Amino acid sequence: MTLDADLYSIQEVRTYLAQAKEAQAKFATYSQEQVDRIIEAMSKVGVENADRLAAMAVEETGFGNVADKRMKNLFAAQDVYASVKDVKTVGIIRKDEENKVWEVAQPFGIVAGVVPSTNPTSTVIYKSMVSLKARNAIVFSPHPSAAKCTLEAARLMAQAAVAAGAPEGLIHCVTKPTLPGTNELMKHKLTNLILATGGTPMVRAAYSSGKPAYGVGPGNVPVYIHHTADFATAARRIVQSKTFDYGTICASEQALVVEESTKHQLIAALKREGAYFLNEQEKEKVAAIVTINGSLNAKIVGRSPHVIAQMAGITIPADTRVLVAEENNVGKAYPMSVEKLAPILALYTVQGDSEAFARCRELLEHGGLGHTAGIHAQDDNVIAAYGQAMPASRIPVNTGTTFGGIGATTGVQPAFTLGCGSYGGNITSDNIGAKHMFNIKRVAFGIKEMPQSTPVAAAPATQAEEAVLQAVSSMNVGLSRDEIKNIIKSVLTEMTT
Numbered sequence: 001m002t003l004d005a006d007l008y009s010i011q012e013v014r015t016y017l018a019q020a021k022e023a024q025a026k027f028a029t030y031s032q033e034q035v036d037r038i039i040e041a042m043s044k045v046g047v048e049n050a051d052r053l054a055a056m057a058v059e060e061t062g063f064g065n066v067a068d069k070r071m072k073n074l075f076a077a078q079d080v081y082a083s084v085k086d087v088k089t090v091g092i093i094r095k096d097e098e099n100k101v102w103e104v105a106q107p108f109g110i111v112a113g114v115v116p117s118t119n120p121t122s123t124v125i126y127k128s129m130v131s132l133k134a135r136n137a138i139v140f141s142p143h144p145s146a147a148k149c150t151l152e153a154a155r156l157m158a159q160a161a162v163a164a165g166a167p168e169g170l171i172h173c174v175t176k177p178t179l180p181g182t183n184e185l186m187k188h189k190l191t192n193l194i195l196a197t198g199g200t201p202m203v204r205a206a207y208s209s210g211k212p213a214y215g216v217g218p219g220n221v222p223v224y225i226h227h228t229a230d231f232a233t234a235a236r237r238i239v240q241s242k243t244f245d246y247g248t249i250c251a252s253e254q255a256l257v258v259e260e261s262t263k264h265q266l267i268a269a270l271k272r273e274g275a276y277f278l279n280e281q282e283k284e285k286v287a288a289i290v291t292i293n294g295s296l297n298a299k300i301v302g303r304s305p306h307v308i309a310q311m312a313g314i315t316i317p318a319d320t321r322v323l324v325a326e327e328n329n330v331g332k333a334y335p336m337s338v339e340k341l342a343p344i345l346a347l348y349t350v351q352g353d354s355e356a357f358a359r360c361r362e363l364l365e366h367g368g369l370g371h372t373a374g375i376h377a378q379d380d381n382v383i384a385a386y387g388q389a390m391p392a393s394r395i396p397v398n399t400g401t402t403f404g405g406i407g408a409t410t411g412v413q414p415a416f417t418l419g420c421g422s423y424g425g426n427i428t429s430d431n432i433g434a435k436h437m438f439n440i441k442r443v444a445f446g447i448k449e450m451p452q453s454t455p456v457a458a459a460p461a462t463q464a465e466e467a468v469l470q471a472v473s474s475m476n477v478g479l480s481r482d483e484i485k486n487i488i489k490s491v492l493t494e495m496t497t
Contacts, residue, residue, distance in 0.1 A: 241400020
């Protein structure tokens, strides 16, 4: 008998969670040295298979290109590994000798790893390493359109971990993903934490599951090119960033904001880098395929500018790397103002800092709150003001926002899960790393004495109370004066309430 796909997926989740629980209980007893040896082995296997996994991802999903998918895999296997390899995650991880507080790491248990179709293999490498570094197990739920490459990446990570001494069953991946199966994974009693990367509906489901969750938000990233910027360098970095894997990273630039006085410099610099500026007629045709019924058209996601041009029915030069459309408005009626996970940029013209800041905030509020906002400038005062004014968790400066946001060209934590803080409805504004994957218990020594309480003197008896006291005392009832006094006060209180 063939099981219904949903039932099969749900049962698979339950089986994997049971196996992961048993494996994680053993793994929780491992030393730091044992854990680090396992993570190192996973990193090496990720590097060795970066090319093959990239090719599998592009072939299966149609998103992006093999060269950049390979770079993503290497970033996960090398940069993420370098950032976590020396982090203490076992036993006492920190001692505050002054305050006599010891911090002890305790793994969460089992992590539910939700994987997007745009970064299917690199996300598995990254989430596997940060989860196991903290002595957790992880069960992956892939996007249906990327199930094969996600499963293979998980298989390689699991194989590498076991070969390095990990117990069998720490890493699993659902083979036939369905929405009911993913919901079962997120809500099951054995799941301890959700690490969700994907579309807004999936992230909302993670947060409403009743489980602790690290989620992300959309990244409608504005970038202000100030008049003090090095325009040639800024244009080179912007185009490299926006075209990386054809725009599939949510930290990639979505709209450029430039002052009218220097607009010509930016346009010239962008054209030298392969930007093609759409005329009004071409802009309307491209805009018509960017969104469908108010939502991003999945058919343009991760596609080359030439494929997009063909879909829109326009002709562009052979050397085009990114499409640029001038825009004046922000909102659902203006598709160029939304997050476009493709090599398409909007260009806004402003008169100065005040208008630029307002426009960037407007773009963030239109679908990118809490994520990322970039700036190219040489004026530290403007940079500081921009950083303080933007409702974004990452402010990459003089670098492509794709690379700056994930920590490839900046000093922030290298990661593929980028928190958006309270702006975006997330619990954290951090880039998620190994330090976010365990509880911290605190062993706190007493360092001072609590002052002794000073007894409150009893209030003297009133004249009436004194008379009653004397009368009762003379009756020889076997009660002390204080006991009689308390009884009298209790009776009087009841009579007056």
